[in-house]
Amino acid sequence: MEDLLIIEDLVKCYRGGTRANDGVSLQVETGEVVGLLGHNGAGKTTLINQVAGLAVPTSGTIRVDGCDPVAEPARVRRMVAVMPQAHAPLAGVTPRQAIRTMARIRGMNKHDSRARTDELIDALDLGAWADTTGERLSGGVRRLTAYGMAASSPGRVVMLDEPTNDVDPVRRRLLWEQIRELADRGCAVLLVTHNVAEAERSVDRIVVMGSGKVLAEGTAAQLRSRTVGEFRLELTAASADGIPPLPGHIPAAGPPLRAVRRLAIPLDSQAASAALAWGQQLRAAGIVDEFALVPVGLEDVYLQLAGGETAPDAEKGEHGESLAA
Numbered sequence: 001m002e003d004l005l006i007i008e009d010l011v012k013c014y015r016g017g018t019r020a021n022d023g024v025s026l027q028v029e030t031g032e033v034v035g036l037l038g039h040n041g042a043g044k045t046t047l048i049n050q051v052a053g054l055a056v057p058t059s060g061t062i063r064v065d066g067c068d069p070v071a072e073p074a075r076v077r078r079m080v081a082v083m084p085q086a087h088a089p090l091a092g093v094t095p096r097q098a099i100r101t102m103a104r105i106r107g108m109n110k111h112d113s114r115a116r117t118d119e120l121i122d123a124l125d126l127g128a129w130a131d132t133t134g135e136r137l138s139g140g141v142r143r144l145t146a147y148g149m150a151a152s153s154p155g156r157v158v159m160l161d162e163p164t165n166d167v168d169p170v171r172r173r174l175l176w177e178q179i180r181e182l183a184d185r186g187c188a189v190l191l192v193t194h195n196v197a198e199a200e201r202s203v204d205r206i207v208v209m210g211s212g213k214v215l216a217e218g219t220a221a222q223l224r225s226r227t228v229g230e231f232r233l234e235l236t237a238a239s240a241d242g243i244p245p246l247p248g249h250i251p252a253a254g255p256p257l258r259a260v261r262r263l264a265i266p267l268d269s270q271a272a273s274a275a276l277a278w279g280q281q282l283r284a285a286g287i288v289d290e291f292a293l294v295p296v297g298l299e300d301v302y303l304q305l306a307g308g309e310t311a312p313d314a315e316k317g318e319h320g321e322s323l324a325a
């Protein structure tokens with residue numbers, strides 16, 4: 001497959017000194033949907049803006065089907081479609097008008113732009129609002145309209161910044177089907193999301209960014225294989241007294257992750273039944289409100305990579321007690 005988007009060693013320093021991209025390299029092939037994950041401020045939007053020619057890199061290279069957005073911004077803009085993070089300004093404009101106008105601006109003839117607009121309105125189940133002006137539309141319908149604008153005449157590389165935000169679960173599914181359809185047409189799709197579970201289900205490859213760098217990339221299965229342990233014992237403390245040490249006969253597979261009253265301990269399968277019995281004891285004693293043994297997923301990898309609330313010392317609990325065996 002052909003790499004439509006190639007980014008090499010990209011650095012972007014803003015005035016004021018923020019190094020928002022710090023040596024980013026990634027590729028997206030034709031027919032591929034790549035999910036870009038990362039905490040707030042990781043540098044995802046900065047990356048997209050540079051590919052779209054809206055910001056100039058400090059150093060490094062970007063090629064969109066062989067073209068350089070710095071040297072040929074107008075040409076690249078025709079090849080790239082962007083759905084920005086901010087809501088599209090739709091005051092006085094209906095979804096149908098907005099999508100059709102964008103298709104026309106991007107060079108589609110009248111007939112095709114009408115047909116594509118109808119197709120998108122249908123596919124995203126937007127019919128009920130297609131002729132309602134923007135100020136009367138919900139946030140989700142505005143997001144879907146912005147997607148429709150980007151997908152109206154998508155060019156070769158499509159970049160979507162948090163496309164499913166505010167969208168209801170049913171239309172979310174329709175939207176993912178449309179994103180896949182763009183890839184099937186031969187587009188390279190790069191999309192930013194904070195929804196790890198959705199990315200795990202719906203994209204071909206995931207790139208995790210943190211502090212302006214690529215922390216990891218691969219398929220969901222490749223990334224999952226990096227996790228410590230096969231399961232996670234999740235406990236919610238009943239009070240601020242916390243949770244006692246993991247008994248010595250239950251080996252933890254790695255350091256625990258903690259958040260206020262919650263504790264997650266990675267475990268291998270051989271420790272699972274003993275860990276469940278321990279959880280039951282704690283609940284019977286009123287020490288935990290609830291506990292569950294869950295298989296590790298991409299979210300665990302993401303938290304490990306991008307910095308979950310890992311205990312400062314893997315061996316110490318909330319009050320300094322030992323959590324590991």
Ligand SMILES: Nc1ncnc2c1ncn2[C@@H]1O[C@H](COP(=O)(O)OP(=O)(O)OP(=O)(O)O)[C@@H](O)[C@H]1O
Nearest residue numbers: 014015018020038039040041042043044045046047
């Ligand atoms: N125009 C700008 N001028 C100066 N600093 C900026 C500018 N735009 C972004 N930044 C800074 O660059 C860093 C990366 O921001 P960016 O918006 O790319 O992150 P992000 O990963 O898209 O975050 P989010 O998930 O919150 O949208 C942040 O520290 C941000 O404050």
